[in-house]
Amino acid sequence: MKFLHTSDWHLGRQFHNVSLIDDQDVVLQQVVDYVRQYSVDAVVVAGDIYDRSVPPTQAILLLNRVITQLCQELSTPVIMIPGNHDGAARLGFGAEQMRGAGLHIISDFSQMLEPVVIHTDDAGEVAFYGMPYSDPEQVRHELHASVSTHDEAHQHLCELISRQFNSSQRHVLISHCFVDGAMESESERPLSIGGSDRVNHQHFLGFDYVALGHLHQPQFKGAEYIRYSGSLMKYSFSEQHQKKGMNLVEIDRDGFVGTTFIPLKAPHEMRIIEGELQAIIDSAKDDPRPEDYLLVRLTDTHAILDPMDKLRSVYPNVLHLEKPGMLIGIDQEMRSQRLKRSELDMFKDFFHEAHQVPLTDEQEQAVMDVIQALKHGEEQ
Amino acid sequence: MKFLHTSDWHLGRQFHNVSLIDDQDVVLQQVVDYVRQYSVDAVVVAGDIYDRSVPPTQAILLLNRVITQLCQELSTPVIMIPGNHDGAARLGFGAEQMRGAGLHIISDFSQMLEPVVIHTDDAGEVAFYGMPYSDPEQVRHELHASVSTHDEAHQHLCELISRQFNSSQRHVLISHCFVDGAMESESERPLSIGGSDRVNHQHFLGFDYVALGHLHQPQFKGAEYIRYSGSLMKYSFSEQHQKKGMNLVEIDRDGFVGTTFIPLKAPHEMRIIEGELQAIIDSAKDDPRPEDYLLVRLTDTHAILDPMDKLRSVYPNVLHLEKPGMLIGIDQEMRSQRLKRSELDMFKDFFHEAHQVPLTDEQEQAVMDVIQALKHGEEQ
Secondary structure, eight states, rough: OOOEEOOOOOOOOOEEEEEEEHHHHHHHHHHHHHHHHHSSEEEEESOOOOOSSSSOHHHOOOOOOOOIIIIIIIOOOOOEEETTOOOOOHHHHHHHHGGGTTTOOOOSSSHHHOEEEEEETTTTEEEEEEEEOOHHHHHHHOOOOOSHHHHHHHHHHHHHTTTOOOOTEEEEEEEEEEEETTOOOTTOOOOOSSSSEOOOOGGGGGGGEEEEOSSSSOOOEEEEEEEEOOOOOSGGEEEEEEEEEEEEEEEEETTEEEEEEEEOOOOOOOEEEEEEEEEEEEGGGGSSTTTEEEEEEEEEOOOOOSSHHHHHHHOOEEEEEEEEHHHHHHHHHHHHHHHTOHHHHHHHHHHHHHSSOOOHHHHHHHHHHHHHHHHHHHOO | OOOEEEOOOOOOOOTTTTEEEHHHHHHHHHHHHHHHHOOOOOEEEEEBBSSSSSHHHHHHHHHHHHHHIIIISSOOOOOEEEOOOOOHHHTTTHHHHHGGEEEOOOOOOHTSSSSSEEETTTEEEEEEEEEOOHHHHHHHHTTOOOSSSSSHHHHHHHHHHHOOOOOOEEEEEEOEEEEETTTTTTTTTSSSSSSOOEEEEGTTTTTEEEESSSOOSSSSSSSEEEEEOSSSSSGGGGTTTTEEEEEEEEEEETTTEOOOEEEEOOOOOOOEEEEEEEHHHHHHHOSTTTSSEEEEOOOSOOOOSSSSHHHHTTTTTTEEEHHHHHHHHHHHHHHHHHOOHHHHHHHHHHHHHHHHOOOOHHHHHHHHHHHHHHHHHHHH
């Protein structure tokens, strides 16, 4: 059996104040076209369907069209989980009513424990377990589990799921998380501020395939079958050299066979162009893709009048302008200031931010003692 | 065949800063209990399911529970349309996928023309046509129809629907509109500011039953089978004497048989209490419903310290306080000022508000001429 694994659609995302909805529409049609041409047994979306919990109407209409094409026209089941950008309750409305039509939105823990089972000739029954994105507090609260990190939460959820395993079935997990050691991109939103959001891939070893979402770069981690598809398209300029696409996953009666990466092509690429203004303008006429979304980094060191207007006369979609040549001095100064800040200084800032009052002398001494004791411990 | 007609649930509504979600939950359970006990062939909700286009999560979860009880547990089809408070695209997500499970959310004009047909032994096929709430601009734009008022829009939509009529079926319309001559309540939001929002009931005469939403008072208009169920519960103090409930509609092979009004009972009534502070407090001990949501109108004419605190010691849910006794003087003064304002004064205020500059002398003269000409015309 074959299924498509995709994730991080982020429908409704804005990029430097430009709506990407038309680009997303074009790329999703490539997903639909692939299913139409080759036919697969299921399409999996591993979270961050929308870019925010209350998505704009255009994003809802687009998802509705795509879902109807896949489930209704092409009779292909779609299995999705909410990611950290989605509102689980909002995305999950009507999930119970949609199942019969082959649309499986797994948005709570009770649904997580009832796999979507797909019957195939060549691989028998394949059970898809979806783990709706949830922070450790939710897992602790809703499942009365003593977990305090993302890692512990995932370990607990994987244990719950593995108790449901039916040995006559193959087992696929869908999860939205940050596997420890995997590569980040700039366009992801951290799952946890301050605390650790990393999850050990060991928890996932018992599955035949793990369809991951959250990280925007396609990659596997720990084992070839624990894999990120990466995002639908590029969502930051720093991803300019990444390939975007989806995983075609093949499973047989013995489990994981392999994946094939199916590239997806956005109508506008995201690119960074660096150079002096006049040189960039001069060479634009030979650029085969002048409509791309561009970040232009000007290396001119003198002041320039209206550089954006001049650039847009040849590159209409310049979205951001940087002038590093003029900022070198400032940048270096800021960096050296940051390096000088001690642990005590950072804690003082944090305390002040949290309590609206500064540390007393006594408290400051106590914190200094703790820091010194810790440092002393580290050195031993 | 019998079906329940209800409307204007307004899930997620706040009332004087108090969330009504728990009250709405209790009342909706009465709807579910009725279906469980007596079993009906369908439940119709004629718009304003939610109180706003982006409802709070609690409202989504409540609707999800109710829908799952009705459609899944009780296998009773639910047919709903968006009202002027709902976001049609948002409410309609996944509609295509939900139909098979008996949840019919009719949120666009193409769905409007494909009725939900329910097969019954005693009435044959009953076709439910849902008209999603839409203003004349939408009808004009999406259906290329030359309509400019709500009345013309409804006439056009009814004509489109009646072309789909199958003479072997009974025909039920679900619409969210203001039928001309029907009674308003204070808690409705006008459908149109300035323009006319009234619809002639004549357009509806060709249906066997018309399940209306928008007006919060149960009533029929034009014919016994053109009927509002009224809102799920009271949403303003001025509705204190209204009965709230739903219509049990009976249809046979020959069409409309009749309706029975099934009362729904909110856990807190909404009441207005009027009197002097001390008298209200004294008689509270004999009040059988001290937990009701109250508007208290104090008739004391002297100043009172902390009247709200004193009242809440006996009536914990006093939500609003009025002191007409102390305002009589002011009120009368304002009213007489208002009466003295001429058309010219009102136009000057409007112009200033709209343009941020006063009328010039020349403009003022021109407006006076127009007003005088109009008055002259009226008198003839």
